[in-house]
Amino acid sequence: MKRISLYILLALVIVSCGSNDQGELVGVKSSNNWHSERPLGMTLIPGGSFTMGKQSEDVAGSLNSPARTVTVRPYYMDETEITNSEYKEFVHWVRDSIVRTELALFSELMSFDGEPVLEEYMFLNIDSTDMSPYQKYMMKTYGSLGDLNSPTQGKMLNWDSEIIWNVHEFPSEEYAEVMIDSILTPIEDSFEGRRMLNVDKLKFTYYWLDQEAAARNKGNRRDFIKQETVNVYPDTTVWVRDFKYSYNDPMHQDYFYHQAYNDYPVVGVSWMQSKAFCKWRTKKKNDYLNAKRNPTQVPQFRLATEAEWEYAARGGLENATYPWGNPYLTTDRGCFLANFKPIRGNYAVDGALYTVEAKSYPPNDYGLYNMSGNVAEWTNTSYSEASYYIGSTMNPNVEIDENHRKVIRGGSWKDVAYFLEVSTRDYEYADSARSYIGFRTVQDFLGTDISGN
Template sequence: MKKLLLTSIAFVFLLSSCGSKSKGELVGVQGKKWYPEKPYGMELIPRGSFIMGKSEEDMGNVLNAPTKTVTVRSFYMDDTEITNSEYRQYVEWVRDSIVRTKLAILADELGLGPEDDGIGAFAFRDADTANLSVYDKYMLDNYAGIGDYESRALNTDEDLIWETSDYPDEYYAEIMDSMYIPEEESYNGQRTIDVTKLEYKYNWMDIEAAARSQEGRRKDFIRTEVVQVYPDTTVWIKDFAYSYNEPMHNDYFWHDAYSDYPVVGVSWSQAKAFCNWRTKFKNDDQRARGKQFVNQFRLPTEAEWEYAARGGIEGGTYPWGGPYVISDTGCFMANFKPQRGDYAADAALYTVEAKSYEPNDFNLYNMAGNVSEWTNSSYFPGSYEYASTMNPNADTQNNTRKVIRGGSWKDVAYFLQVSTRDYEYRDSARSYIGFRTVQDYMGEEDSTQ
């Protein structure tokens, strides 16, 4: 029996080696060809070194940005700040997902499936078990119901119905009614979505903590975040005392007139959640098209932001070089607070459209002024002294102060300088802070394919 077993093993080995396409050579695992696409709305920032920090006079006397030569890897960056229109896409996706989940759960509780009328059309996809693959069937049998229906697929083929006169049944009306503010809280005949219910839940892994830990399992470093996604529109009132800004509060985020303006009222935590959603949104499409996943969208580090803002100009004071904020033709180069508070001097009172003024040499718009921008870095006054010279990033979970860069429509010219540092607390939202995202560079698209 033992001899027969050894003979069988040898025979299997002989077959596998004889039929090998590698001919016995070390050729590596033959995976899929990687043909990356340039991310939509982004510009490639080539790798390079630069002198980070204040090489000019430190007018603010902050003494926290001594010059230091650092190197950053290549990455893509949004050519504009994230706009209201782009952020509304995210908010509406979250809203629709919540509605579909509520409809699917109620349909499941009522025992309704895709073959039934009414909300049965919005039942979980796995309710129709006739067309499930072996893998989907296995996952349904072993994981369905774990984590409040998290493992079950929603039916996104059916369009949601928003007109009350078109609701298919009373169950649909019940779910939709639960999404709106109570009747007694509505006014002027408008009953709006209860934005406090628009929450995005995601998981991420604390890689740095895991790498530095001497013990612990992978699950010990997986973090769960639940973030309300709707921007705080009240910042237009709260940020300014004795000032009439109600039109901005009422219209800025949702009205089409402001679609191409940068989103504000978004905290650092909300910006991070947006990055996670954007990655998921893209990779869901990649999966549907049978393509390899893309790497994550994220906030830029402080070093990446400054390098991109400089646009390849060594020693420039501003993204256009500097040292002046007025062009040869007498026009202001950015949206900020010039001339002792004459906000209208630069042709704007508040924010301007994201593609305003001239871009820098990396083709990035408004890297100075308009809105300050969140970075991924924590704010430490002395971080330049000890941060690495390769892709520096001083970031800790327990430091709630996050670096913002670029200055805004309400700031004086000093804060527009590419080397000026400022910070805000991670859970704070302001009428003058927005963000843009980056993605690590992983190669050029093959134009021959």
């Protein structure tokens, strides 16, 4: 009897010491305090209702974009279009991943009898790395940390060793063999003795869950996991192919390559490439958090819906024609407010023949640059003449897998003023790349920011 009484007393002590809720319903408490972190280079779009579509006497335009009131939730948006420098980081990550994988696989294949080949590029020993027991078990048992894209078969790449790109500085014949036969352009494609990177090798593979389809249909979760493989290098030939009988070869050669254009918006990227960039940007941030042993996963970076794009472009101004509000294209001093084709084709009168730096001209009231002009921008929405009629008025987004026409917004450096209007719709095919189309990304804001601060 005394032993039972002692157990009851101990239980009461444990309960009283382990909780201070006094028996009240207080909900599950998180071990960490949550706060929304503004991603670098992004601004918060507070969300709300606005009149979307044509409000002017544009009869043709109002047929597929009639005015209606819609509501969007808060989200972060890039202040500028994604620049060449930012997109290069994506390309270089894919490039370096492929090079290190090829070097490590060659080292594993050719090293035997205690004589390592390309030792500095060998796969890392998992047991010697600073990995948690969970990570070590996942890598040894499943070959990845839950990522099906594991070309290294569960082995860890060595990211510390420097990659040598100068062919005259290759450290060994084995290194030269890997680079020449697997990474650089074939001999028959070379000229003037130059061996360049074979950009056709730069493919990024990722997996994603079609959550909307999974929610609307019954079936196993694995049935809705999709694989995408995308060549990530921009199509620089668009500067030539988009314009017949026009000399644009310097842009073809230098626009993405030369550092002079680092802060200019990237072009020549398809809708699929911009989606791949969003997946990589999410992975980059989550990899950093995992390395810090932070279990938090950031919301996905993605393309804006058509409604989100127009709401952000308006900058909180109702019934505005352009992001700056008034219906004029110049200031009271005659300075142009965007980069486009004014005055019957005088491309350079606004200050630039082609694109301008991403932070050019005054931003709108949300702090967003070049929402009109410079380059048109991909959105996540499929283009349909019926979109405004069938779409919801709450976070509208018409996605049709079979429809490869994707909405682009904002107009570009080669467009007339009509396409700069925040309500004007246009489209391009998802697998197309143009010298006048770029993109910017958004990220969902978790919760509701009523004040907009």
